Amino acid sequence: MRRAHRIAAITKTLVERPYHIFGVGEFVDLFGVARSTLSEDLAIIRTTCETLEMGRVETIPGAVGGVRYLPFLTKEQILSHVEEICQRLREPQRILTGGFLYMEDLTFSPELLRPVGSIFATAFASVAAEYVVTVETAGIPVALQVAQALDLPLVVVRRQSRPTEGPVLTMNFVSGSRQIETMALSRRALPQGSKVLLIDDFMKAGGTLRGLSDLMGEFECQVVGKGVLIESSWPEEKLIEEHLSLVHLEEVDVKEQRVVVRPADWITA
Amino acid sequence: MRRAHRIAAITKTLVERPYHIFGVGEFVDLFGVARSTLSEDLAIIRTTCETLEMGRVETIPGAVGGVRYLPFLTKEQILSHVEEICQRLREPQRILTGGFLYMEDLTFSPELLRPVGSIFATAFASVAAEYVVTVETAGIPVALQVAQALDLPLVVVRRQSRPTEGPVLTMNFVSGSRQIETMALSRRALPQGSKVLLIDDFMKAGGTLRGLSDLMGEFECQVVGKGVLIESSWPEEKLIEEHLSLVHLEEVDVKEQRVVVRPADWITA
Numbered sequence: 001m002r003r004a005h006r007i008a009a010i011t012k013t014l015v016e017r018p019y020h021i022f023g024v025g026e027f028v029d030l031f032g033v034a035r036s037t038l039s040e041d042l043a044i045i046r047t048t049c050e051t052l053e054m055g056r057v058e059t060i061p062g063a064v065g066g067v068r069y070l071p072f073l074t075k076e077q078i079l080s081h082v083e084e085i086c087q088r089l090r091e092p093q094r095i096l097t098g099g100f101l102y103m104e105d106l107t108f109s110p111e112l113l114r115p116v117g118s119i120f121a122t123a124f125a126s127v128a129a130e131y132v133v134t135v136e137t138a139g140i141p142v143a144l145q146v147a148q149a150l151d152l153p154l155v156v157v158r159r160q161s162r163p164t165e166g167p168v169l170t171m172n173f174v175s176g177s178r179q180i181e182t183m184a185l186s187r188r189a190l191p192q193g194s195k196v197l198l199i200d201d202f203m204k205a206g207g208t209l210r211g212l213s214d215l216m217g218e219f220e221c222q223v224v225g226k227g228v229l230i231e232s233s234w235p236e237e238k239l240i241e242e243h244l245s246l247v248h249l250e251e252v253d254v255k256e257q258r259v260v261v262r263p264a265d266w267i268t269a
Numbered sequence: 270m271r272r273a274h275r276i277a278a279i280t281k282t283l284v285e286r287p288y289h290i291f292g293v294g295e296f297v298d299l300f301g302v303a304r305s306t307l308s309e310d311l312a313i314i315r316t317t318c319e320t321l322e323m324g325r326v327e328t329i330p331g332a333v334g335g336v337r338y339l340p341f342l343t344k345e346q347i348l349s350h351v352e353e354i355c356q357r358l359r360e361p362q363r364i365l366t367g368g369f370l371y372m373e374d375l376t377f378s379p380e381l382l383r384p385v386g387s388i389f390a391t392a393f394a395s396v397a398a399e400y401v402v403t404v405e406t407a408g409i410p411v412a413l414q415v416a417q418a419l420d421l422p423l424v425v426v427r428r429q430s431r432p433t434e435g436p437v438l439t440m441n442f443v444s445g446s447r448q449i450e451t452m453a454l455s456r457r458a459l460p461q462g463s464k465v466l467l468i469d470d471f472m473k474a475g476g477t478l479r480g481l482s483d484l485m486g487e488f489e490c491q492v493v494g495k496g497v498l499i500e501s502s503w504p505e506e507k508l509i510e511e512h513l514s515l516v517h518l519e520e521v522d523v524k525e526q527r528v529v530v531r532p533a534d535w536i537t538a
Contacts, residue, residue, distance in 0.1 A: 001320075004276050004310075008317040011280040012324075017383070030321075041273075048277040051270075052299075055281075096435040102457060104434065108425055110417040114286070136406040137425065144410050148379040156377055156406065165373065166365040188371060 006031050006041050014045070014057065014069035018121070019151035021066035024059075042067055053077065055118075071118040071149050072125065075267075081115040082246050082263040088112070089230070089247065092257040099252045101259065107138050107201045107229065110145075116246065117145030120199065120227045123244055124150070127224040129197035131155050131190060133216065135183065135208055142229050143199040155196075157212060158184045165189075171215050176205025176239065183215050192220045203228040206239040213240065231264070275300050275310050283314070283326065283338035287390070288420035290335035293328075311336055322346065324387075340387040340418050341394065344536075350384040351515050351532040357381070358499070358516065361526040368521045370528065376407050376470045376498065385515065386414030389468065389496045392513055393419070396493040398466035400424050400459060402485065404452065404477055411498050412468040424465075426481060427453045434458075440484050445474025445508065452484050461489045472497040475508040482509065500533070 001009075010027055028038055039059075046057040053074050060066040073081070085106065094102045106112055129150065134143035135157045147154040161168040161184035170184045190196070198212050209226055216223050231245035246267065251260040262268075270278075279296055297307050315326040322343050329335040342350070354375065363371045375381055398419065403412035404426045416423040430437040430453035439453045459465070467481050478495055485492050500514035515536065520529040531537075 001317075002313075004273055004313045005317040005320070007273050007276050008280045008314045009321050009323060011277045012284045012318070015281045015284050017380075044273045045277045048270075048274040049281070051274070052278050054278060096433070098432065100433045100435070102433065102435050102455070104425070104455065104458065105422065108413075108423045110413060110423060111286075111420070114417070137409070137427070140406070140409045141413050141423065144377075144379060144413055148383070151380070153374065154377045154379060154410065156373070158406070163367065164365070164369045164371065166369070166371050186371070186373065189373065 001031050001033075003041060003044075006033070006038075007044060010041060011045055014067065015055075017151060018055075018069050018071040018118075018149050021060060021068045024065040024067055070121070070125070072122045073115070073118050077115075078119050078122065079263060079267050081119060082267050085112060085116075085229075085247055086261045086263060089249070089261045090259045092259065094259060095252060095254060095257055099254050101249070101252055103202070103230070104138070108141050110141075113142055113145045116142055116229060117147075117149035119246060120146045120197075120244075121149035124197055124225045124227065127197065128195060129224050130194045131196045131221075132199055133157065133190075133196045133212065134199050135159070135212060138202065139200040142201050146197070146199050146227065150197075152197075155185070155189045157215065160184060161186075169215070169218055171211065171218065173211030173214065174207060175211075176207040176235070181207075181211070183211055185215060185219070190216075190219045190221055194219075194221045195224045196221050197225045197227065198223055199227045201229045202232070203230070203238075203243070203245065204232045205235050205237070206243070209243060210239040270300050270302075272310060272313075275302070275307075276313060279310060280314055283336065284324075286420060287324075287338050287340040287387075287418050290329060290337045293334040293336055339390070339394070341391045342384070342387050346384075347388050347391065348532060348536050350388060351536050354381060354385075354498075354516055355530045355532060358518070358530045359528045361528065363528060364521060364523060364526055368523050370518070370521055372471070372499070373407070377410050379410075382411055382414045385411055385498060386416075386418035388515060389415045389466075389513075390418035393466055393494045393496065396466065397464060398493050399463045400465045400490075401468055402426065402459075402465045402481065403468050404428070404481060407471065408469040411470050415466070415468050415496065419466075421466075424454070424458045426484065429453060430455075438484070438487055440480065440487065442480030442483065443476060444480075445476035445504070450476075450480070452480055454484060454488070459485075459488045459490055463488075463490045464493045465490050466494045466496065467492055468496045470498045471501070472499070472507075472512070472514065473501045474504050474506070475512070478512060479508040 132147040165186035226243035228245040401416040434455035495512035497514040
C-alpha cells in the first residue's frame with residue numbers, strides 16, 4: 001500500500017472517532033510498514049489539519065504510543081457556525097402563537113449539531129470530563145454530538161423514572177417558571193466521583209441546569225462544565241453561574257414578526 | 270499542497286459527513302489543482318476504501334459533478350458489531366429485579382451507536398428515505414446516528430405535546446401492554462408526501478412502531494423502512510410487519526442470571 005492510500009485510511013479512522021486514542025502499532029500492523037514510515041504519514045496528516053484549520057492531530061508519546069484527532073475549531077469557524085444557527089433562528093415563520101419559537105428542526109438537525117459538538121469539544125477541551133449529562137428530550141441530540149466529539153459516554157436524566165432503569169434517584173426541583181418538576185436517574189448511570197459536563201439545548205432562568213447540578217451533587221459527581229445551545233436573555237437573573245451558551249435569544253417580537261438573536265459574547269469578543 | 274495532503278483533507282471532509290454530496294469544484298478551488306489531478310486523488314481514496322472495506326466513495330457524474338462517502342459495512346463487519354452488542358447485553362449484572370434489563374448505557378453510547386448508524390444506512394441504502402423518525406426518549410440517540418449516517422433530518426415524535434411546537438397532531442394508540450398511550454407531532458415537522466424511515470431502540474409487540482406508522486399515515490407520509498436496535502422475541506405475534514431488527518432478546522433468566530440474546534437472522538444467514 002502506497003503512502004497516499006495509507007493516509008486516506010488513517011485519516012478516515014481518526015476522524016470517524018474524534019478524541020479516541022488509536023495505538024500506532026495497530027496501523028503499523030495493518031499496513032506492514034516501519035514505525036518511522038508511519039510517523040511520516042501521521043506528520044503529513046497533522047500538517048494538513050494545521051494548514052487547513054481542520055482540527056488537530058495529536059501524537060501521544062510513550063511506550064504505548066498513540067494518536068488521536070481533536071475536532072477543534074478556530075474562533076472564526078465557531079463564529080461562522082453560530083452565525084448560521086442565528087440566521088436560521090431569525091426566520092420569521094418560526095414565530096408561533098404566544099411568542100414561542102419553533103426550533104425542533106434545528107435542535108434535532110444532525111447537520112447543524114455536528115459542528116455544535118465540535119464547538120463544545122473545543123470550549124471544554126481542558127476540563128477533562130468523563131461523562132456528558134443531559135435531561136430528556138430536546139437536549140439529547142446536542143448532548144450526543146458533544147459526547148461523540150469528546151469520545152465520552154452519554155447519560156440521560158429522565159423526567160420520570162422507568163422500570164427498566166433499576167434503583168433510581170428521584171429529585172424534585174423548581175423550574176424557572178416556578179413549577180415543581182422531577183428528575184430521575186438510575187443509580188447505575190454514574191459512578192461516584194465522576195467529572196461531568198452538563199449540556200442542554202435551551203435555557204431560560206437555568207432551573208433545569210440548576211436541578212441537574214444538584215442531582216450531580218447527590219451522585220457525588222463533580223460538574224466541570226455547563227454548555228447550552230440557546231440561552232434566552234430573559235429573565236436577566238439566572239439560577240446558575242459560569243455556563244457557556246452559544247446563542248442569545250433576546251426578543252421574539254410577534255407584532256413585527258422579528259426574532260432578535262445573536263452569538264454569545266465569548267464568541268464575538 | 271502535495272497529493273498526500275490533499276488526500277488527508279478530502280478524506281476528512283467526506284468521512285465527517287457521510288452521504289452528503291460535495292461538489293468536486295469545491296476541492297478544485299480549495300487546492301488550486303486541475304480537475305484531472307483531483308480525479309486521481311479521489312480514485313486513490315475510493316480504492317483505499319474498497320481494499321480495506323472502509324465504506325464506499327461514490328463519484329456522481331454530470332455537469333455539477335460531486336463525490337460522497339457512503340458508510341457501508343460488509344456482512345462480516347455488521348455481524349461483528351452486532352455480536353459485540355450481544356456480548357454487552359449478556360453481562361449478568363444487567364438483570365434487574367423483575368426481570369428487566371438495564372440497557373441505557375448501551376442505547377445512549379456514542380461508541381456503540383456509531384456503527385449502528387452505519388448498519389442501518391447500509392440496510393436502508395436503497396429506500397431513498399427523506400426523514401428519519403423516532404419517538405422520545407431512548408430511540409433518539411440511535412435515530413440520530415442513523416440520520417447522521419444518511420445525511421437526513423431527524424424528526425422526534427413526543428409523548429406529550431409542548432407549547433413550543435405550534436399546532437400539533439395528537440394521536441392515541443394501544444401499546445403492546447394494552448395501555449392507551451399518546452403520540453404528538455408538530456404539523457410543521459414533516460411535509461406531506463415525505464418518505465420516512467422509522468427507527469427505535471427497543472420493540473416488544475411493536476405497538477409503538479405500529480402507532481408511529483399510523484401517525485405517519487395522518488401526515489400523508491410514506492413509511493419506507495422500520496429499523497429496531499433490539500427486538501424482544503416475546504410476544505411472538507407482532508403488531509407490525511417487515512421491520513429490520515439487529516438483536517433478538519430471547520430470554521432473561523433471573524434465576525440463572527442469564528441473558529439469552531442473538532443477532533437477527535438476516536445478519537447470520
